[in-house]
Amino acid sequence: MALNGRFNVKLSNKDPLESKKLTLKPLKDQVIVITGATSGIGLVTARMAVSKGAKVVLAARNEEALNQLVKEFSNKGYQATYVKADVGKEEDVNLVAETAIKEFGTFDTWVNNAGVAIFGYAMDVHIDDMKRMHDTNYWGVVYGSRVAVKHFRERGIPGALINVGSLFGDRGTLIQSTYAPSKFAVHGWTESLRMELEKEKEPVSVTLIHPGRIDTPYNEHATNYLDKHPVHKGMIYPPQAVAEAILYAAEHPKRDMFVGSQAKIVELLGTLLPRFTDRLMELLIPPTQYANRPSTPNKDNGLYHPGYGLHERGTNEGWIRSRSLYVKASKHxxxxxxxxxxxxxxxxxxxxxxxxx
Structure with missing residues (x-):
């Protein structure tokens, strides 16, 4: 019930580790908005969400892929709609929310997942490319967060805002040294917004997802300043593990969800042993970010134009895990x-x- 423009929310004490919990709907009763829905994490999350009974609103720049995905869901009896949208434009993000309300009357979870990357040393990357990346990675999250919170406030029923951060949003890195600050900004925005909403007892669960290295076409869509093809090497987690974390947070208020122990370990090392972590990353990180094959033409990247759609996995190299035990542990x-x-x-x-x- 509204009181002086604010909401009185009944809080749960089921989990003492998560303060001021809200009660969220089961997935089968939810309408979920997913940005970056035609590739990688977003695509897997959309497919997993509809398989659990959720209705989905899909947003991305690739309209052909969006149309195919909605047809795929429709043929299986799932409910979905789409919006061609560039999340770096506030008016496009507003249109996504308007479409969700027009088609389904509401939305219950908003997932800010869309993102682009740049592989290249900080002094080599053009400023215009950096700005464009921040439009998508940071401002897209800000626009999505604001429109979602506004909706949840107005209807007075708890909802979930889920922002997808990064391993490199907790710790700076080499080569993706201009990508990391965009994710640092997402992490800072999410923490600050969460505290403001919590202080005012607003009906919004705010979760930050911290993925480790994930096997998606992320590297294929990236802008590349290297002469070698960008990849992830080493221990790599499947996008299904991130989708599992996202959809768990859609039902259960969580402050943070780390995908892969590597994400948590890097965060802890960077906090407790910063200089040691600097030297370790300087030694180990560069060769794990490119393959021993020539780079594809930079014009094929997805920084300014839609990348190819409907691919869940990338061309990464290494030990690709079948799941994340850390996510399983976080759920229980x-x-x-x-x-x-x-x-x-x-x-x-x-x-x-x-x-x-």
Missing amino acids: PLLSFTLVGLGVLALTNSKRKKKTT
Whole structure:
């Protein structure tokens, strides 16, 4: 009920680790807006969401891919609509919200996922390219956040705002050194907005997703200043793990969801041992960001124009995991803590027995 322009929200104490929880709808009863919906994480999230009964509003620049995706869902009996939109333009983002309300009467979760990348050393990247990247990666999140919060405030029913950050939004890096600041900005915006809304007891759950290295066409769509083709190398997680985290947060208020232990480890190392982390990344990061093959023409990138659509995976190299155990643990923190505790206890007892024998 509204009181002096604010909302009284009944808070839950089910999870002491997450303060001021709101009650969110089950996915099967939700309308979910997803930006960057025709590729990688956004595409997988959309497919996973409709399979669980949610209605979806898909936003991206590639209208042909959007149309094909909606037809795919329609043929399976799922409900979906789309908006051709460039999230770097506020009027396009407003149109996405208007379409959701026109088609479905409301929306319950807004996922700010659209993003573009640049591979290149900081002093080599053109300023215009940096600005364009921030239009999408940062301002797109700001526009989406504002329109979602406005809607949730007006209807007075709790909703979820989910912003997709990055491993490199917690820790700076080399080569993607102009991409990282755009994600730092997303992280700062999300934390600040969350605190303001929480202080005013607004009916909005705000979650920041921290993906590690994910196997998507991210590298294929990136602007590249290197003479070698950009890739992820090393331990890489599937986009399904990020989608799982996003859709869990759509139902369960969470402050943060880390996808892959690497994302959490890098955050902790950067905080606790910053100089050591600097040197470690200077040594290890550069060769993990390009392949031993020539770069494709830079004109094919998705910075200014839509990239190809309907591809979930990229051309990355390394150990591509089938899932993220860290996401699984985050969904069941008490059980995970108990299992770890039992494991440590069993190991300790085993060592004691060996000493006594």
